Amino acid sequence: FDIRGFSAADLAPWFARMERRLGVSPWLVAANENNSALRRGASVLGISSGEIQRNVKGCWNLGYCGMGCPTNAKQSMLVTTIPAALARGATLLTRARAWTVEHGNARATAVHCVGLDPGGTDPTARKITVHASTFIVSAGAIGSPALLIRSKAPDPHGTVGKRTFLHPTVVSAALMPDRVDGFAGAPQTIYSDHYLELSPDGPLGYKLEAPPLHPILVATTLPGHGVAHANWMRELAHMHVLIALMRDGFHARSPGGSVGLESDGSPVLDYRLDEFFWDGARRAFASMAEIQFAAGAKTVMPLHSTAASYSSWPAAKAGIAELALEPLQASVVSAHVMGGCPLGPDPKRAVTDPSGRHHHLENLYVFDGSLFPTSVGANPQLSIYGITAKLATELAARLTPRRLG
Missing domain, CATH: 3.50.50.60 (FAD/NAD(P)-binding domain)
Structure with a gap:
């Protein structure tokens, strides 16, 4: 794209300025078990992991981040830039x-x-x-x-x-022998970039994280319905979840989606999930399952309409290889546009x-x-x-x- 002025060195002072303004700093509280299991499983497999800094001040460590911070500890624009602009005479x-x-x-x-x-x-x-x-x-x-x-x-x-990107994300759930209580404590404090940059022009890479597990988020994301869905929800306290965020837009076969308009003028996004994406999704499902079993999972279930609950890594590896990966079969989510x-x-x-x-x-x-x-x-x-x-x-x-x- 021949874009100049946006190198790491060019942007470093601006990142530092915003980190100061938004209170971005290392999270010194012990990771909750949902995140600890990611680090533990990665360590068993010799996979690198790291800690995610957070933009909070006075965080209560409630775990409600995925629903919006109830105490305004998150240093969002609501509590930082907007008040600062109003104090300087802006009209909102x-x-x-x-x-x-x-x-x-x-x-x-x-x-x-x-x-x-x-x-x-x-x-x-x-x-x-x-x-x-x-x-x-x-x-x-x-x-x-x-x-x-x-x-x-x-x-x-x-x-x-054009070239609208989403970090399209697939999800893997597991049941652990001990309580996870992933709905308590800060989410997304541990990550792994081991699979992120496979090669400059190779297949899709992905970032692994442990998301918030508020009950409403879990209930609306889990596949299935009726008794099977209810049984998984009953195990919420023992549930461990990983997400894999695909690094789209770095390959000719990953052009992203496009924004258009509905007849009433409201926006609509068209983002095609093709074989290039599904190849990455299959590898991500396998990577997450392997880490979850390495962390001690009893069963693992990729969020897919026909996936079984696998009781071992060999079974999961074989089952994931046979999954029909196509739209409306696997759960694909996104929070990054x-x-x-x-x-x-x-x-x-x-x-x-x-x-x-x-x-x-x-x-x-x-x-x-x-x-x-x-x-x-x-x-x-x-x-x-x-x-x-x-x-x-x-x-x-x-x-x-x-x-x-």
Whole structure:
């Protein structure tokens, strides 16, 4: 992509700045058993693992992270940047959805918004128009492309919404002889990148983590129904779960998905799961099962509609090799959305230039995860914060002493 200015050395000070702002630091509390089992199984197999830093202050270690922090210990934008912006005189417009950007003569002139109901979901009859001299789009890797598409923003090379990446993720559940209580204690504190970077242009690699196991998350993710599903839920306290996040976007056979619009203008994502992905998923299921048995699991079940509960690693290895891997058979989940408005110097391949400025609208910028030309192979939040801090600071310097609008 010939992108310059984003090397590890270039971004290091911006990552450090955001780590300080968001309280990112080593987690000094002992890992819960769901994470400890990942480290233990990896150690038995001679597989490397590491500890994940966390962006928390005063964390109660409740384990509710997957449902939203109930104590505001997580240093999200809600408790950091938004209050800081308001303290500096920013105006926050709530319950409003940016619907279109008005533009002409290669400039954005206004943003037209629709008011939302008190729940912040359903549109009302209220319309809001925002005028400014400079506009920044930060609606995320689905919302930002959708906004530009609805706005009919110039897109002569059809790049908007393309190369959208998800870290598509497969899941493996196991039952341990002792209590795991994966719903208690911080999730995702241990990881393994042993299988992440297999080769620059080889098959899909994947990152292994131990996710939050809040009951509602487990119940809605486990396959099956009725008695079989209920029996697994009864064993929740003994359940161990691993996830494998696929590092998509680094191979010609992994082009990602595309964002488009439904008939009502709402965004829709089309992400095809092909044989290249399923090859990675099968290897990931096997890797997770092997680690879980090495950690002491009694049974392991890949989250797949026809997978059995395997009672040994040889049985799991043979069974996983025969699974029919196709859409609506295996459970594939995602929490990391990237791309769709990739940055780069070439307008034929990128929506914005390396400063985040739209290639065809000179006063419109995109600052969010949609700028990524590939996935990153890890939770992208710090990458998003670091890169947008860099771009926003550079933009502010260029605009000063001009009014920001």
